[in-house]
Amino acid sequence: MTLSGPPVPDDHDRAPVIVSTVGSFARSVLDERHPALIERVRQSTPYPPKQQRALDALLAEITEGVIEPLDHGEPGAEVWRDEPYHGQRWPDVPFLWAESFFYRKLLAALRYFTPGPWQGVDPFAPFKNAELASSKVDDELSALDRLPQLPAEEQDRTVLHSSLWGNRADLGFQLSAGAEGLGDRVPGLVVDDSAALWQLLAVARPGKVCLVADNAGPELLPDLVLADHLLTTRRAATVVLHLKPYPYYVSDATTADALACLDRLSAASGHAADVGKRLRQAIMSGRLILRTHPFSCAPLPYADMPGDLRDDFASATLTIMKGDLNYRRLVGDRHWRATVPFAEVTAYFPAPVAALRTLKSDVATGLPPRTLEQLDATGEAWRTSGTHALVQVGV
Numbered sequence: 001m002t003l004s005g006p007p008v009p010d011d012h013d014r015a016p017v018i019v020s021t022v023g024s025f026a027r028s029v030l031d032e033r034h035p036a037l038i039e040r041v042r043q044s045t046p047y048p049p050k051q052q053r054a055l056d057a058l059l060a061e062i063t064e065g066v067i068e069p070l071d072h073g074e075p076g077a078e079v080w081r082d083e084p085y086h087g088q089r090w091p092d093v094p095f096l097w098a099e100s101f102f103y104r105k106l107l108a109a110l111r112y113f114t115p116g117p118w119q120g121v122d123p124f125a126p127f128k129n130a131e132l133a134s135s136k137v138d139d140e141l142s143a144l145d146r147l148p149q150l151p152a153e154e155q156d157r158t159v160l161h162s163s164l165w166g167n168r169a170d171l172g173f174q175l176s177a178g179a180e181g182l183g184d185r186v187p188g189l190v191v192d193d194s195a196a197l198w199q200l201l202a203v204a205r206p207g208k209v210c211l212v213a214d215n216a217g218p219e220l221l222p223d224l225v226l227a228d229h230l231l232t233t234r235r236a237a238t239v240v241l242h243l244k245p246y247p248y249y250v251s252d253a254t255t256a257d258a259l260a261c262l263d264r265l266s267a268a269s270g271h272a273a274d275v276g277k278r279l280r281q282a283i284m285s286g287r288l289i290l291r292t293h294p295f296s297c298a299p300l301p302y303a304d305m306p307g308d309l310r311d312d313f314a315s316a317t318l319t320i321m322k323g324d325l326n327y328r329r330l331v332g333d334r335h336w337r338a339t340v341p342f343a344e345v346t347a348y349f350p351a352p353v354a355a356l357r358t359l360k361s362d363v364a365t366g367l368p369p370r371t372l373e374q375l376d377a378t379g380e381a382w383r384t385s386g387t388h389a390l391v392q393v394g395v
């Protein structure tokens with residue numbers, strides 16, 4: 001089986017896979033976001049001539065060329081060798097695959113996997129570090145002091161919505177959002193299954209909750225607060241935090257980013273410091289488990305996940321999927337009817353699953369018809385603007 005998985009059965013009720021047609025959001029990502037990212041990476045780290053030339057070649061390939069395989073000597077190239085898309089134009093292949101392979105080629109160009117002085121140097125670290133050090137994060141950490149004073153139900157709602165809206169902290173998205181950054185977030189959610197989520201966790205014997213993280217810094221901090229909350233309120237005996245095994249989609253969180261967040265929490269004062277201390281103890285006692293599965297960086301929908309990952313999710317009381325890319329992979333990066341039930345498109349998932357997502361790409365499922373009608377009537381780009389969000393649960 002290639003990384004692209006077995007040929008997807010084109011059964012009649014499958015919506016078409018998203019490719020980067022002219023004028024689409026996906027096309028703007030390939031034509032604008034990725035070239036802009038190459039330039040930002042070039043400006044933020046003084047890479048030597050070899051990497052500079054490799055970045056020039058990658059830029060030419062994605063803007064004018066066809067998909068070239070990874071160099072034969074590239075560590076791990078064998079995993080991508082049999083892909084069926086080599087030789088095709090980037091806009092003509094599945095958007096999910098094209099994006100994922102772009103990030104893998106970017107790391108190859110920067111010799112991230114190559115033994116030597118640049119091995120393991122995260123090209124996105126300058127961006128992620130700046131975000132984590134921002135005064136906005138200081139303010140958010142100080143605000144945590146108010147959390148313990150809230151009634152229990154309000155605490156639940158606050159930690160869940162902080163984790164949800166933390167997903168707007170997405171450096172790749174902000175490359176497209178432009179200098180004005182995110183639009184004003186819309187009050188309320190397009191779908192809110194929060195009550196069902198907490199009901200699933202109201203179990204007599206707390207079990208395992210998998211939290212599939214997305215972005216580092218301002219998103220991972222509230223995710224860690226959520227993990228601490230699940231442990232301290234005994235909604236979970238253990239939390240498995242799925243991180244990326246290597247840098248991905250600019251701001252996706254790695255283990256190094258999680259440790260940086262723990263340091264940020266511990267260096268704060270008040271409740272934030274208490275959370276940081278408890279999380280460090282939880283890791284050392286095995287109640288908070290950090291996991292980095294290679295599939296987290298694969299160009300595939302979760303429907304194609306390998307058995308060991310499926311087993312991990314199957315044994316969880318609930319899996320919480322954070323962010324837009326995970327949502328696209330969870331439901332399938334397809335032009336679904338936005339009203340197709342979320343439970344239907346996630347029926348393959350081996351146990352209850354919840355999505356906490358700000359909408360930043362075309363995929364949408366599980367919207368009530370009336371809501372869809374109202375959103376479309378606004379004439380706004382509600383699917384891709386990051387102004388709308390959802391909490392969805394599939395059991």
Ligand SMILES: O=P(O)(O)OC[C@@]1(O)O[C@H](CO)[C@@H](O)[C@@H]1O
Binds near residue numbers: 358
């Ligand atoms: O997963 P995240 O960080 O919430 O969003 C990832 C993202 O920025 O990248 C993709 C487009 O490049 C979209 O899925 C989305 O816009």
